Amino acid sequence: MLKHAALIVCLTPVVLLAQGTIAGDWVLTQDVYGNPLHRKLTLTLDGESLSGTIGRQKIDGSVKGSTIRFTLKSGDAIDEFTGTISADGMAGTIVHSDKGEPSPQKPSWSAHRVPPRRTGPPQRHEFVPTAFHRQFSATNPPVLRIWPGDTVHTTTVDAGGSDEKGVTRVLGGNPETGPFFVETAMPGDVLVVRLNRVRLNRDWAISDDGIVGRALDPEFAVKMKDGFKNVRWHLDRQLGVARPENPPEHLKNFTLPIRPMLGCVAVAPGFGSAPPPTGDSGRFGGNMDFNEIVEGATVYLPVSQPGALLYVGDGHALQGDGELNGNALETSMEVEFTVDVIPNKPLMTPRVESSTHIMTVGLGGTLEDALRAATAGMGQWLEQDYNLTPSEIAMVLG
Amino acid sequence: MLKHAALIVCLTPVVLLAQGTIAGDWVLTQDVYGNPLHRKLTLTLDGESLSGTIGRQKIDGSVKGSTIRFTLKSGDAIDEFTGTISADGMAGTIVHSDKGEPSPQKPSWSAHRVPPRRTGPPQRHEFVPTAFHRQFSATNPPVLRIWPGDTVHTTTVDAGGSDEKGVTRVLGGNPETGPFFVETAMPGDVLVVRLNRVRLNRDWAISDDGIVGRALDPEFAVKMKDGFKNVRWHLDRQLGVARPENPPEHLKNFTLPIRPMLGCVAVAPGFGSAPPPTGDSGRFGGNMDFNEIVEGATVYLPVSQPGALLYVGDGHALQGDGELNGNALETSMEVEFTVDVIPNKPLMTPRVESSTHIMTVGLGGTLEDALRAATAGMGQWLEQDYNLTPSEIAMVLG
Structure with missing residues (x-):
């Protein structure tokens, strides 16, 4: 009984963590040939069922106790994430299968919480x-x-x-x-x-x-x-x-x-x-x-x-x-x-704003490329922040 | 005697024209495969000896009565101009010899006076x-x-x-x-x-x-x-x-x-x-x-x-x-x-001047070419009108 009780005590925080707090934003870090790839992982939990996004791609999976699993499909590749939830975050292994590759790779992954925005005055x-x-x-x-x-x-x-x-x-x-x-x-x-x-x-x-x-x-x-x-x-x-x-x-x-x-x-x-x-x-x-x-x-x-x-x-x-x-x-x-x-x-390009102008900075190997980048970036700005349609963007830029 | 006197009367204006007025600026027009090539012809006369320029190239020659001859050498080509001076201007034939061409070409040429700047108020x-x-x-x-x-x-x-x-x-x-x-x-x-x-x-x-x-x-x-x-x-x-x-x-x-x-x-x-x-x-x-x-x-x-x-x-x-x-x-x-x-x-480029700026317009097939043209044109402007040395031009443009 004591052992069983101990198990419950031990499990409870993990279950609470999984159900109460793993929802939300994480920084996912994945090893790619020895290089860290950082992406935003956003999780939603419905019972044991998991959904969410990595960057702009959808994932789905499940949480059982301290074990988390989720799958990301992109093109012909499938990444199966398996990991363990702890007080420090999450970590585990990916099985990466791709049509073009003969045997799956098994890189490691981890995720940690982004701190919420600090309250109190700025410093x-x-x-x-x-x-x-x-x-x-x-x-x-x-x-x-x-x-x-x-x-x-x-x-x-x-x-x-x-x-x-x-x-x-x-x-x-x-x-x-x-x-x-x-x-x-x-x-x-x-x-x-x-x-x-x-x-x-x-x-x-x-x-x-x-x-x-x-x-x-x-x-x-x-x-x-x-x-x-x-x-x-x-x-x-x-x-x-x-x-x-x-x-x-x-x-x-x-x-x-x-x-x-x-x-x-x-x-x-x-x-x-x-x-x-x-x-x-x-x-x-x-x-x-x-x-x-x-x-x-x-x-x-x-x-x-x-x-x-x-x-x-x-x-x-x-x-x-x-x-x-x-x-x-x-x-x-x-x-x-x-x-x-x-x-x-x-953002496609760096942006600069003064009291009178909004400006995009096109950076490329040629001035032609730079012009195209700056123009596209300005189009994106007018769409994102001024809600202009493509037609309206052209009217304003002409 | 009368015949001889008539000859003198007839010759006098031509000689006067040659000695008194062929010096100075002319518009030289030369036929090149049916296309008019216009250049500035500037003449100086010393007795019968002629010197001057076509554009920025030197010529030398002679004037005898109403006959004018001058030679322009450029690279391997020689243009021998022969012509007649009249009250309307000058006209004649060029013998164009070039090392690369088997037989000389014989295009026509003419020249007319540029009017002096008009006196009196602008209109x-x-x-x-x-x-x-x-x-x-x-x-x-x-x-x-x-x-x-x-x-x-x-x-x-x-x-x-x-x-x-x-x-x-x-x-x-x-x-x-x-x-x-x-x-x-x-x-x-x-x-x-x-x-x-x-x-x-x-x-x-x-x-x-x-x-x-x-x-x-x-x-x-x-x-x-x-x-x-x-x-x-x-x-x-x-x-x-x-x-x-x-x-x-x-x-x-x-x-x-x-x-x-x-x-x-x-x-x-x-x-x-x-x-x-x-x-x-x-x-x-x-x-x-x-x-x-x-x-x-x-x-x-x-x-x-x-x-x-x-x-x-x-x-x-x-x-x-x-x-x-x-x-x-x-x-x-x-x-x-x-x-x-x-x-x-x-002028290498068009120039634009406002009350606050001097600007050159670079025009080219690529923005790179246009930038180079505009920069070179601005360098030329600073040299021509502001007497800047190459070093000073760079200091001002940087």
Whole structure:
């Protein structure tokens, strides 16, 4: 009897967990050839009968005591999940059968709860970076865990790795501050990054006197052949202007209005992506070098990894459209941002919003591809948030 | 004696013409397989010895009485010009020898004087178009001959060929008003077109609800598959806004601020170009569809034909960046422009100048080509008019 009673005591919490709490959202992690694939698992329980979704695909299954089973069918492949529910979450094995493969694979899986949104007031974090990353990687350990609504005040080094005191802290190539782990952010969500402050924190910037090859036609290339010598600019924060420190003959009185921006705002890319260098860009954001990413702007990025893993860096005191010399006025920056998470929203492209404009950022191997991506992304935005039909989208975009 | 005296009388004007007036600028026209090739011929005379240029190539020769001879060497080819000077100009034959060709060709040539710039005040012309052209052609007869400094007030039909009264006057495809022959404009010069007025002259525009294929990715293309139905917009000139005449559900209260622009400003393209349709564009300008070509802007185009042959048309009440639906708010227009000619200035691209910006228009088969053309053109502008070195150009463009 005692033994039987003990069994009941032991079982009760598991049954309660299964019936009372396994319903809802989980982060499902599946091993794929040694790589973690993270997806959102949403479960509904009706007695012992289980239904739900992995990402946007349907599953069905059952729960008996602490044992959970569910099946995902996609195309010719079937994944049979079997696992055990414990206080820490769920874990088990998948039997993956595919018409094209002779014998099924048996990778492991696990799932853990996403914490509910924290109650209480948002927090402001003062973050002093001590290391900088040169890849937008999902495996860099988070430097800070923050919650939706929280604000982070921090600094970035310039594209060459120098900080606000001119000390080189890291090899160049857009080293990033972060990654910041945003609690509750899951694959399929959108990370919202409101840039409250994007300000200079030193009085000089580095640049050069070349034009990148892909912007040159042959005749102009010959003319520009001696380019890419370093140029230092003085940043006058009082007057809000930049001027060359040792101006050449015809630029003796040349000043430009400072308009600080971030060349890089990124989340960690999704499964299957080897970590891209911080000179790269894509649907995850990255080195977009878009000169509307300034103080006051809001950047929206599609989350692909639990916690989103936000990176910021590559500040420019000012940049033309397209960063024709590949090195706008590169400088360190004081940055303050507030994050938020929009659950379950597919984004095809990064989005940027100012007080006057909504903008999509098309990133592709050619300008044609980039145009198509930006146009499709804007179409999706107008459909999702403004409820426009395809016909109405075209009328507005024309 | 009388006979001899008569000979003297007869010779004198020719000698005077040769010595006193053949120096200076001429329009040289050469027959090339039945096509007129127009170039600027500049002559300097020292006794009987002749020097000068055709375009940017040097010539040398001689004048004896009414006979003129000069030689142009370019690469392996030699052109020997022989001709006769008369009160009407000069004309003769070329012997064209080329290493690669077995026997010399003997095309004809002629040259006539460019009139000196007119003295006296500029004129304002009220021009009512009666016909419209669908090709940017050098062979369309000029509708009006005007002088540098002159102003023309006229109208254009919409891209579909309808005028301010809604009467269809011509088949669609950006029919143009013009060509206007600008006296003194010669190949190698720049035509300056200041747009004093670009105003609506009716209260409706036509558009559509599609997105052009080259801006669509496959997913967006599927979504937009039912597009390109006609859409009529009401243009409220009092309030300065446009709205759909029969707004669909989500655009019931949708208005856009009117900003009239010209999709087409062009000169006739140069030698070797079969006349392009008025949907085309290039170094000669044409259907640039650039939404900064508005009232107050100045357009600079490289002249390739005597008189430049200016065309204007394709008015839009408003257009987004890139005319994504291929048919912005197409409407007829009231246009007033003032022309000027800058002699001897090579332009790689059309230029547009506003009160705040200088802009080059890159036109190419791909966006990459267009970017390279626009960048090179801007580099040339900064070099020509701002005396910047290549290094300084890069600093300013970055």
